[in-house]
Amino acid sequence: MEERVLYCKRCRKRTIHRREGSRFVYRCTECNSPTSGTGLVLITIHIPATLLEELDKLIEAGRLPNRSEAIRYALRQFIIEEKKGMEGEIEFISG
Numbered sequence: 001m002e003e004r005v006l007y008c009k010r011c012r013k014r015t016i017h018r019r020e021g022s023r024f025v026y027r028c029t030e031c032n033s034p035t036s037g038t039g040l041v042l043i044t045i046h047i048p049a050t051l052l053e054e055l056d057k058l059i060e061a062g063r064l065p066n067r068s069e070a071i072r073y074a075l076r077q078f079i080i081e082e083k084k085g086m087e088g089e090i091e092f093i094s095g
């Protein structure tokens, strides 16, 4: 049976979820509550209005499909850049 580590809203932590049949529904193995199989988690953040306006301009210009995709794209880029920096630090320490 397919298992995934997903965030459980009820347990308020990442737990093992087991896929339910052929449907894209996963159930928490600790509390049995269902979680969407997309693996997406809803978060709420505060950002400056001007930053959001800039983001919406990019979306209106067709550069990105929506706010969620824009944030995911930006986060992926940020994580890639941060990991590059961490690799550099490791090289610096060992070399």
Ligand SMILES: [Zn+2]
Binding pocket: 008, 009, 010, 011, 012, 015, 028, 029, 030, 031, 032, 033
């Ligand atoms: Zn749970």
